[in-house]
Amino acid sequence: MNRIVIKLLFKILLYRKAMNIIECKIIGNDNLFPVCPRCECTLDREYQSFCDRCGQKLKWKKYYNGKVSVKYKTT
Numbered sequence: 151m152n153r154i155v156i157k158l159l160f161k162i163l164l165y166r167k168a169m170n171i172i173e174c175k176i177i178g179n180d181n182l183f184p185v186c187p188r189c190e191c192t193l194d195r196e197y198q199s200f201c202d203r204c205g206q207k208l209k210w211k212k213y214y215n216g217k218v219s220v221k222y223k224t225t
């Protein structure tokens with residue numbers, strides 16, 4: 151395998167390695183949305199296995215334990 155192929159495979163593997171949800175945003179009337187650790191988009195549903203936008207695999211352990219930072223979206 152050449153270097154480019156190895157780099158590509160490494161990138162794909164990183165996406166498949168689950169990342170913890172570490173941030174939430176409060177939007178509107180106390181609606182809490184978890185934030186994808188990779189693309190920083192808010193997620194529509196809690197405890198989904200993958201991000202809808204970037205396909206990042208997600209872990210919810212820290213979220214479940216309340217170890218997330220909460221940000222208020224200022225509009």
Ligand SMILES: [Zn+2]
Pocket residue numbers: 186187188189190191201202203204205206
């Ligand atoms: Zn994402």
